[in-house]
Amino acid sequence: MTGATALRDPASFGPVDLDESALESWAAEVGRAAIRAGRFVCLSGPLGAGKSTFVRAACRAAGVEGAIPSPTFTLVNRHRTTSGEIIWHADLYRLESPELLVDVGWPELVDSDAAVFVEWAERAEDWLPADRWEVRLDFADRPNERRVEIRASGAGEPPPAPTVDPC
Numbered sequence: 001m002t003g004a005t006a007l008r009d010p011a012s013f014g015p016v017d018l019d020e021s022a023l024e025s026w027a028a029e030v031g032r033a034a035i036r037a038g039r040f041v042c043l044s045g046p047l048g049a050g051k052s053t054f055v056r057a058a059c060r061a062a063g064v065e066g067a068i069p070s071p072t073f074t075l076v077n078r079h080r081t082t083s084g085e086i087i088w089h090a091d092l093y094r095l096e097s098p099e100l101l102v103d104v105g106w107p108e109l110v111d112s113d114a115a116v117f118v119e120w121a122e123r124a125e126d127w128l129p130a131d132r133w134e135v136r137l138d139f140a141d142r143p144n145e146r147r148v149e150i151r152a153s154g155a156g157e158p159p160p161a162p163t164v165d166p167c
């Protein structure tokens, strides 16, 4: 067919390359939207891609004060914003098997109306909720940038799109 317009999935944005401040601004927007809508946000990508950087920026923008330590050994941390909302931050890097998720209170996260951010979410395999936002972060050509994509899976509002800062 000639002249066909490619149909874009309205709930999928990227890939685009963002420097650290652009990535943090976008993460802040995603964080605020995730709190508003009680979304479950999955983050995937290699070590050093910026998953923790993203979650910290999202938590800060949502009003989490003080230290935001990585849940490296606890696997799940719970934060409270200055206005009293809960934000869950999980990091499943050290999860040995999805069956062990129940030991870290995973069912509560999946059923929660709060915002949930999960690094290495793919390690939860079938234990992820159907309705979620999936953020993919990867290295880019420039060392100070990361290639980012986001898509919605299941029902619910679409996620904020990443935008490149105008030069």
Ligand SMILES: Nc1ncnc2c1ncn2[C@@H]1O[C@H](COP(=O)(O)OP(=O)(O)O)[C@@H](O)[C@H]1O
Binding pocket: 018, 019, 020, 021, 023, 045, 046, 047, 048, 049, 050, 051, 052, 053, 054, 119, 143, 144, 145, 146
């Ligand atoms: N464009 C960028 N976006 C996010 N992080 C970046 C970027 N450029 C450099 N970095 C750096 O990359 C590192 C990302 O680390 P981190 O967020 O802990 O990654 P992960 O949690 O994916 O392992 C941080 O040191 C951060 O300062």
Ligand SMILES: [Mg+2]
Binding pocket: 051, 052, 053, 070, 091, 119
């Ligand atoms: Mg991390």
